[in-house]
Amino acid sequence: MTQASVIPYGKQSISGADIDAVVNVLQSERLTQGPAVPLFEKALAGYCDARGAVAVSSGTSALHIACLALGLGAGDWLWTSPISFVASANCGLYCGAKVDFVDVDPVSGNLSVVELENKLRQAEKHGTLPKVLIVVHMAGSPCAMETIHALATHYGVAVIEDASHALGARYQGNPVGDCRYSDLTVFSFHPVKTITSAEGGAVLSQNTALLDTLRLLRSHGICRTEQASAPVYYYEQQLLGWNYRLSDIHAALALSQLNRCDDFVKQRHFLAQQYQEQLLGLPCDTVPAVAETQSSYHLFRILVEPVSRDSLFTHLHASGIGVQVHYIPIHTQPYYRARGFDWGDFPQAEDYYQRVLSLPLFPDLSLEMQRRVVHELEAFWR
Ligand SMILES: *Cc1c(COP(=O)(O)O)cnc(C)c1O
Numbered sequence: 001m002t003q004a005s006v007i008p009y010g011k012q013s014i015s016g017a018d019i020d021a022v023v024n025v026l027q028s029e030r031l032t033q034g035p036a037v038p039l040f041e042k043a044l045a046g047y048c049d050a051r052g053a054v055a056v057s058s059g060t061s062a063l064h065i066a067c068l069a070l071g072l073g074a075g076d077w078l079w080t081s082p083i084s085f086v087a088s089a090n091c092g093l094y095c096g097a098k099v100d101f102v103d104v105d106p107v108s109g110n111l112s113v114v115e116l117e118n119k120l121r122q123a124e125k126h127g128t129l130p131k132v133l134i135v136v137h138m139a140g141s142p143c144a145m146e147t148i149h150a151l152a153t154h155y156g157v158a159v160i161e162d163a164s165h166a167l168g169a170r171y172q173g174n175p176v177g178d179c180r181y182s183d184l185t186v187f188s189f190h191p192v193k194t195i196t197s198a199e200g201g202a203v204l205s206q207n208t209a210l211l212d213t214l215r216l217l218r219s220h221g222i223c224r225t226e227q228a229s230a231p232v233y234y235y236e237q238q239l240l241g242w243n244y245r246l247s248d249i250h251a252a253l254a255l256s257q258l259n260r261c262d263d264f265v266k267q268r269h270f271l272a273q274q275y276q277e278q279l280l281g282l283p284c285d286t287v288p289a290v291a292e293t294q295s296s297y298h299l300f301r302i303l304v305e306p307v308s309r310d311s312l313f314t315h316l317h318a319s320g321i322g323v324q325v326h327y328i329p330i331h332t333q334p335y336y337r338a339r340g341f342d343w344g345d346f347p348q349a350e351d352y353y354q355r356v357l358s359l360p361l362f363p364d365l366s367l368e369m370q371r372r373v374v375h376e377l378e379a380f381w382r
Contacts, residue, residue: 007369008322009299010192011362013264021256025248036251041202043258048167048177050185050204054214055251059164059188061244062201063091063134065217066184069203069210070132070158072097077130079119080162082329082349083109084136088162089330092132100130101331101341106348107303108287109138109326109356113147115348120155132158137166137176139287139326139358140194140296145171149181164188165298167195168265172292179206189254192362194268194296195261197254200246217241267363268297271370275300275359278374283381299326300361306354312380313357319376324358 025036037055045053056062072078078092082101092099103115123129133152135143145161152159159182163169167187169176177185189200203214216223221241224234276286284302289295304312316323329349331341343350360373
């Protein structure tokens with residue numbers, strides 16, 4: 001099997017229009033802080049029915065400034081899901097906050113509202129309620145946001161949606177990113193996500209004050225001017241910010257990709273449906289669709305017996321099928337174990353991790369490639 005024929009689990013789809021959009025910026029005056037970023041922000045906010053969007057250099061920097069904008073700092077607690085990419089927890093540590101996890105539903109991998117309710121009740125008794133909760137829409141399947149929002153409101157906890165997987169997903173018929181049940185929503189535009197800017201991310205909100213703070217945090221805490229009479233060179237640093245800006249080159253790519261977002265999600269749905277039908281009869285479960293939600297199908301996951309997961313992974317990799325495991329529970333990472341966590345802390349997350357495998361799913365996955373994936377699964381169990 002040659003390198004060239006490896007089918008990855010996820011991959012960008014770049015069109016001629018995407019390339020033209022990037023080239024146009026390269027031939028223009030301004031490579032950064034030009035017109036493309038605000039154009040993309042407006043289009044993204046419109047797509048998601050949010051009041052505004054702040055584009056940044058990555059999903060990780062988006063999570064960082066989202067936490068900062070909500071005032072997360074030393075002495076505060078941030079809670080998130082152990083089944084996520086490490087960035088969902090690291091952003092709390094960047095702010096000097098303490099991080100803890102809420103166990104997940106063992107089938108969907110999404111934060112369990114039962115576990116959340118129990119943990120909030122305990123934390124209230126001990127005076128250790130979190131300032132911020134980050135929920136993760138695993139594989140693009142939205143969490144139970146209405147219930148989560150009601151609990152968060154009751155206990156005075158701010159909510160960030162880590163929707164890195166979920167651009168193009170819907171909850172109760174509305175787009176993820178509208179922040180109907182959260183303070184802020186974060187997207188990533190890494191090449192495996194629904195749309196890409198190579199590297200990039202964004203924070204969305206309905207709250208004008210939060211959006212203003214996010215813009216300051218993105219660029220050194222600096223704004224041009226407070227007074228109309230000030231000279232043009234004048235700017236002010238009002239808080240400690242970062243350089244997390246997105247360049248116009250990246251924003252132009254993101255804007256062009258956003259035009260294709262609905263087509264991408266449609267194709268992902270079609271391919272997911274194909275998998276559902278073709279995997280019937282094999283000794284694996286698929287993650288069922290959830291009522292009131294429409295997944296963006298960032299990932300197509302199967303759940304297998306823990307004893308066969310690693311040998312299946314090895315078989316598929318040897319056959320050029322780039323399956324992946326999403327995710328190793330964050331609390332079991334050496335860095336987090338050195339900070340007091342251990343195996344056994346979140347048993348449902350650990351059970352999910354031992355059974356889950358993501359099959360290749362991306363808009364340009366051909367039916368022949370998909371057939372090859374299914375064939376190798378059949379061969380493994382034959
Ligand atoms: C991709 C991803 C991130 C980080 O996004 P980057 O753009 O790579 O920094 C954070 N959380 C989740 C759930 C992700 O999948």
